[in-house]
Amino acid sequence: MSSKTQQNRDKLIIKTSIIGILTNIFLATFKAIIGIVSNSIAVTLDAVNNLSDALSSVITIVGTKLAGKLPDKKHPFGYGRIEYLSAMIVSGIVLYAGITSLVESFKKIIHPETPDYSTVSLVIIAVAVLVKIILGKYVKSQGEKVNSGSLVASGSDALFDAILSGSVLASAILFILTDISLEAYVGVLISGFIIKSGIEMMKDTLNEILGTRADKEMTNKIKQLLLSESKVRGVYDLIMYNYGPDKYYASVHLDLPDTMTAKEIDKLTRKLEAKVYQETGVILAGVGLYAYHTKNDVAMKIQKEVMSKVMKHKWAIQVHGFYLDMKEKEMHFDVVMSFDIKPEEGIKILHQEIHKLYPKYDIQILPDIDISTTE
Secondary structure, eight states: OOHHHHHHHHHHHHHHHHHHHHHHHHHHHHHHHHHHHHTOHHHHHHHHHHHHHHHHHHHHHHHHHHHTSOOOSSOTTOSTTHHHHHHHHHHHHHHHHHHHHHHHHHHHHHSOOOOOOOHHHHHHHHHHHHHHHHHHHHHHHHHHHHTOHHHHHHHHHHHHHHHHHHHHHHHHHHHHHHOOOOHHHHHHHHHHHHHHHHHHHHHHHHHHHHOOOOOHHHHHHHHHHHHTSTTOOEEEEEEEEESSTTOEEEEEEEEEETTOOHHHHHHHHHHHHHHHHHHHOOEEEEEEEEEEOSSOHHHHHHHHHHHHHHTTSTTEEEEEEEEEETTTTEEEEEEEEOTTSOHHHHHHHHHHHHHHHOTTSEEEEEEEEOSSOOO
């Protein structure tokens, strides 16, 4: 991602977050007044929820500012991952607000109080529902546009809030019409949704921090760009390293003919690195090489037989990096295995099978994890 694109992204996140802060403070103020005047625990908790949303937006802004710092000696890959930490803090705040609300709601169930609604309070709650729907859709769409987990989470949370505020409005109307108070129970419902939202936000952020499978569309695009060069017969072991939203480094192995010189390989890899960066914004930090036989018919026949033998196993996804030294009697290749089998178990099975076919060869098989295959 270019610095200009990054700046535009940061500006959009901050602008959207400021709109969220102002809107939520406005809603929280009116709801708090209504909740206190009407003695409504549900409305008061809804106001608290709006305040937590405003605080979440503040943390999103701080996280975005810190994440935008330039790389330095201590952090050469930049500070992009701070966004994940800010999203984690946001989810923690949401979770805390939900648990606190749940406790207060149960207190009101044990010691109920009669609410007193006015027409003005009902109108304000109804307007708040509409505002939250508009805000939620706007924030979520902006978050998806710039791949901001914090904004997407905030937008989803706002849409949940609209549903919950709607339930508060419904319980208020029910009380006015029937004198049946569901205030505290609606508070429990609101708390449950808030807690659920916080847990889901935390799980999503933890997955990003721990590392997830790279986006299939992105990896396929990179592979196609690399395969667009006629000399490249195969692209393997593509691994994406994430240093924040849309900040990726990658390493890859290319299958090239064994006749290429170091000068030709250097020229080719530089060209491919530039092409991938221009088209995707991903930096190819490491390009490894596999050499394939171009003139040795016997070696190619052995390769075909070995690949056929390996691919008979359902857990064997791909074979690559095959090379044969007939003079030194050495054979080595990599096998991508699914998570259905332990790597050491798969290697043992394959080694025994291939050794029966070629007992005179020193066979080396390396297991690869199913990270970015296109199957």
